Amino acid sequence: MSSRRRSVVVDDQMQTDYRYALSEAAGRNFDPQFQPELTPAEMLALGVFGGCCLNDCRDEFPAAWFARARLSPDRPDPALNHFGVAASQPRSVWLKKGWIHPDDPRGWFQWYCRYYQGRRMPEEDARQIKRWKAIRRHVAQIKRHCEPGDPFCRPRQRQALLHWAYDSRKI
Numbered sequence: 001m002s003s004r005r006r007s008v009v010v011d012d013q014m015q016t017d018y019r020y021a022l023s024e025a026a027g028r029n030f031d032p033q034f035q036p037e038l039t040p041a042e043m044l045a046l047g048v049f050g051g052c053c054l055n056d057c058r059d060e061f062p063a064a065w066f067a068r069a070r071l072s073p074d075r076p077d078p079a080l081n082h083f084g085v086a087a088s089q090p091r092s093v094w095l096k097k098g099w100i101h102p103d104d105p106r107g108w109f110q111w112y113c114r115y116y117q118g119r120r121m122p123e124e125d126a127r128q129i130k131r132w133k134a135i136r137r138h139v140a141q142i143k144r145h146c147e148p149g150d151p152f153c154r155p156r157q158r159q160a161l162l163h164w165a166y167d168s169r170k171i
Contacts, residue, residue: 086159
């Protein structure tokens with residue numbers, strides 16, 4: 001990306017006139033500790049968050065991300081998730097636990113989409129990457145309790161890992 005920063009203006013149901021700068025090329029220059037296995041487009045195509053994670057803010061992100069996305073127009077539909085199960089806690093829990101940063105009111109996936117696009121916020125990036133790394137414990141649990149490649153073993157954990165850009169189909 002050129003040294004000139006590109007600015008993004010967001011106007012959706014959760015943010016009005018929110019602005020951020022893209023300082024990196026999309027999909028490049030990630031923190032070395034952050035190696036997601038899935039891109040946002042791949043996650044949307046696989047089915048995450050019941051198809052309701054970015055419905056009113058699609059204009060903010062590349063149209064190609066939504067070409068194969070499994071989306072629900074009104075409310076989360078667990079049947080749209082890759083493993084066909086609900087694996088998310090309500091936003092009220094996220095808020096209560098302090099997981100939501102004001103810049104990303106939709107939570108981790110919104111942060112990841114913006115990070116992927118090139119936004120950098122060092123302190124928040126470090127916090128979210130730490131959370132992403134902590135979720136990996138579920139990979140070990142699936143490996144310990146399931147036969148390799150058995151998608152019916154621990155589907156909620158597998159779906160939760162998809163929500164965090166871990167490709168749990170390969171475990």
